[in-house]
Amino acid sequence: MRKSKGAGEDTSRHNGSTVRRRGDRNSEGDHDGFGSGSLQDDDNDPATRREIRSKYRDLINSVQQNREDMLSPSNNKLTEVLEEANKLFKDVRQPREAALDAQLLVVATDLGKEKASQLFAEGSSFNPAAFAVHLLSFMGLNRLENGDNEEENGEEGYLPNDAWDRVARRAECCFRTAPTFHYMMGSFHAEPPPPKQKIERQRKATNKEEKRIMPTQLKKMEESHQEATEKEVERILGYLKSYYQDDPSTPISYYEFVIDPNSFSRTVENMFHASFLIRDGLARMYLDDDKLPCIAPVEEEMEGAATTSRHQCVTSISMKTWRVLIDAFEIRDTMIQPLNTQNE
Amino acid sequence: MTQRKRLSNSQTPSQSKRRSDPLEEDDGDMPFTQPSTSQVQRGLEKFTNSQVDQKAAEVLQYILVKDQKKIPVRRADLVKNVLKDYRNVYPEIFKRVVQTLDQVFGFKLLEIDTKNHLYILINKLEPSEEAPPPPPLGAPSSPKMGLLFVILSVIFMKRGVVKESLIWNTLKKLRVDPGEKHALFGDVKRLVTDEFVRQRYLEYVRVPHTEPIEYEFRWGQRADAEVSKAKILEFMGELHEQEPQTWSQQYREAHAPPGASQPSTSQQR
Numbered sequence: 196m197r198k199s200k201g202a203g204e205d206t207s208r209h210n211g212s213t214v215r216r217r218g219d220r221n222s223e224g225d226h227d228g229f230g231s232g233s234l235q236d237d238d239n240d241p242a243t244r245r246e247i248r249s250k251y252r253d254l255i256n257s258v259q260q261n262r263e264d265m266l267s268p269s270n271n272k273l274t275e276v277l278e279e280a281n282k283l284f285k286d287v288r289q290p291r292e293a294a295l296d297a298q299l300l301v302v303a304t305d306l307g308k309e310k311a312s313q314l315f316a317e318g319s320s321f322n323p324a325a326f327a328v329h330l331l332s333f334m335g336l337n338r339l340e341n342g343d344n345e346e347e348n349g350e351e352g353y354l355p356n357d358a359w360d361r362v363a364r365r366a367e368c369c370f371r372t373a374p375t376f377h378y379m380m381g382s383f384h385a386e387p388p389p390p391k392q393k394i395e396r397q398r399k400a401t402n403k404e405e406k407r408i409m410p411t412q413l414k415k416m417e418e419s420h421q422e423a424t425e426k427e428v429e430r431i432l433g434y435l436k437s438y439y440q441d442d443p444s445t446p447i448s449y450y451e452f453v454i455d456p457n458s459f460s461r462t463v464e465n466m467f468h469a470s471f472l473i474r475d476g477l478a479r480m481y482l483d484d485d486k487l488p489c490i491a492p493v494e495e496e497m498e499g500a501a502t503t504s505r506h507q508c509v510t511s512i513s514m515k516t517w518r519v520l521i522d523a524f525e526i527r528d529t530m531i532q533p534l535n536t537q538n539e
Numbered sequence: 540m541t542q543r544k545r546l547s548n549s550q551t552p553s554q555s556k557r558r559s560d561p562l563e564e565d566d567g568d569m570p571f572t573q574p575s576t577s578q579v580q581r582g583l584e585k586f587t588n589s590q591v592d593q594k595a596a597e598v599l600q601y602i603l604v605k606d607q608k609k610i611p612v613r614r615a616d617l618v619k620n621v622l623k624d625y626r627n628v629y630p631e632i633f634k635r636v637v638q639t640l641d642q643v644f645g646f647k648l649l650e651i652d653t654k655n656h657l658y659i660l661i662n663k664l665e666p667s668e669e670a671p672p673p674p675p676l677g678a679p680s681s682p683k684m685g686l687l688f689v690i691l692s693v694i695f696m697k698r699g700v701v702k703e704s705l706i707w708n709t710l711k712k713l714r715v716d717p718g719e720k721h722a723l724f725g726d727v728k729r730l731v732t733d734e735f736v737r738q739r740y741l742e743y744v745r746v747p748h749t750e751p752i753e754y755e756f757r758w759g760q761r762a763d764a765e766v767s768k769a770k771i772l773e774f775m776g777e778l779h780e781q782e783p784q785t786w787s788q789q790y791r792e793a794h795a796p797p798g799a800s801q802p803s804t805s806q807q808r
Contacts, residue, residue: 362685
C-alpha cells in the first residue's frame with residue numbers, strides 16, 4: 196500500500212483529495228514505506244512540493260499581470276519565464292505540479308502567439324496614440340497657446356461641439372449603410388402627451404367662451420338660417436299676391452316673375468323660394484295658352500287645393516338659358532326686389 | 540472550424556438573452572423549415588398573385604422598419620409575425636422581396652448567419668466620392684458613426700484584433716472615457732460593447748485563459764459587408780500625411796479581391 200502510494204502516480208490521481216491533505220500522510224508513508232534516500236525525501240517532502248507549486252503559480256501570475264510588458268518586443272521576458280519553467284520542471288514529481296506546468300505553458304503560448312502576430316508588421320507600423328493626435332487635429336481641436344506645450348496627454352485645448360460630427364461626415368463615405376426608412380413628413384408617433392395637454396387646455400378655453408356666447412348667438416343663427424328662408428318665401432308670396440291682385444286676369448309668367456336680370460344667383464334663389472310656395476300649396480303653376488309656365492297664388496277659399504293631385508317637376512336653369520330667357524321675355528327689371536344687405 | 544466557434548462564441552454574450560427568450564425559435568408549432576418546391580407550387584395555387592404581392596410588401600415593410608435600428612432581422616420572426624399562413628410560399632415571397640429591395644431601393648439583403656438565418660440590409664450603391672454637404676443641406680450624420688469609425692479603423696490597422704484596453708485607451712485620448720458619461724454618447728461602454736455588437740458592427744470576444752477576464756474587439760459581420768477598408772486606409776493616409784501604400788499589409792488586405800472576405804467566413808483572423 197505504501198509502495199503504491201509513494202510510487203504510484205495513478206492512485207494519487209484518483210485520490211486527488213488525499214494528496215491535497217498535505218504533510219501527515221505523505222510523511223507517514225515516507226517513513227514507513229521507503230528507505231530514506233535523499234532523492235526520495237525530496238520527492239515526497241511536502242515543503243518542496245509546495246515550493247515548486249508556488250513557484251509555478253508565481254510564474255503564471257507574472258505572465259498574466261505583466262502581459263503588456265511581456266508583449267513588448269523590446270525584451271525577452273517571455274523567454275526568461277519559459278527558461279524558469281524548464282528548470283522547475285526538472286523537479287516536478289506529482290501530477291499537480293505537472294498540471295500547473297501545463298497551465299503555465301498554455302498562458303505562455305497564448306502570449307507567444309500574440310507576440311508572433313506582432314511580428315508580421317512589415318511596412319509602416321500603426322501607432323494608435325499618434326492616430327489619436329492626428330484625429331484630434333482633424334476634429335478641430337483648438338490647442339491653446341500656453342507656455343507648456345510639452346503636455347503629452349493632449350489635454351490641451353478644447354474640442355469644438357461638432358468635433359464628432361466632422362468625423363462622422365468623413366466616415367459616411369466609407370460606409371455602405373442602407374439609409375433608414377422613415378416617413379417623409381415624420382411619423383404619427385410624435386410624443387402624444389404634451390400636445391394632448393395643450394389641446395385640452397385650448398379646448399377648455401374655447402368651450403367656455405362658446406358656451407357663454409351660445410345662448411345669444413344660437414338664436415341668431417337659427418333665425419338667420421331657418422327663418423330666413425321662410426321669410427324669403429313669405430316675402431315672395433307677398434309679391435306674387437300683390438302682382439296678382441293688381442291684375443287678376445293677366446297670368447304672371449313664371450320666368451318673368453323669378454328672373455332677376457341683374458343677378459343670376461338671385462334668379463336661382465327666387466326659383467328656390469318659389470318652389471316652396473308650390474310645395475306648400477300656396478301657389479300654383481300652370482301652362483298658359485302658349486304653353487308657357489305661369490304662376491299664380493292659390494286662393495285660400497278653395498278647399499280643393501289640398502286635395503288637388505300634386506304634380507312634381509324639377510326645374511333647372513343655366514346661365515345661358517337665363518340670358519336667353521332675358522332676351523326672349525325682354526325682362527328689364529326684376530319683379531322680386533332683392534333684400535337689402537341684411538342677409539349678406 | 541475555429542471560425543464557427545468564434546462566431547457562436549461571439550454571439551453568446553449578446554444572444555444569451557435571446558436563447559432564453561421564449562420567442563427564439565418558438566413558433567407555437569414546428570420551427571420553420573424551407574418548404575419544398577412542390578409545397579410552394581401548391582401554396583401558390585391557394586393565393587392570388589396580388590395576395591402574394593401584398594404579403595411580400597408586408598415583409599418588405601417589416602424589414603425596412605427593423606433596419607431602422609440596424610438590428611439583424613430573424614427569419615423566424617418574419618415567418619411568425621408577418622407570413623403566418625403564407626409560410627408555404629415563403630421562398631416565392633422571399634424572391635420577390637429581394638428583387639424589390641434590389642431594383643426599387645438599391646439594397647442588398649445579406650444573410651449573416653446561415654444557421655440562425657439572420658439578415659441585414661446594406662446599400663448596393665457606393666457612397667458618393669466627396670463627403671456629403673453639412674446641414675442644413677445634407678442630412679445630419681450620427682456622431683455614433685464617427686465613434687464606430689474610429690474603433691473600426693484602429694482594429695483594421697492593427698490587423699483585425701485588438702484588446703479592449705487598447706480601444707479604451709485610444710478613446711480616452713479622444714476625450715471619450717468609458718468610465719464616465721459622455722456628453723454625446725452617454726454610456727460609452729454600453730454603446731460599444733452592446734449596441735455596436737448587437738448591430739453586428741463589432742465583435743466583443745473573450746480572450747481565453749486570461750485572468751482577470753479580458754475581451755478583444757474584432758470587426759463584426761455588418762462591418763465586413765458595409766465598410767470599405769480601402770477608404771479607411773485613404774483616410775489614414777490623409778491624417779498621417781502618408782501614402783496608403785506605406786501600410787503594405789493593410790493595403791493588400793484592403794484591395795484583396797472580394798472573395799477573400801465574406802461575412803461568415805472571414806479568413807482575415
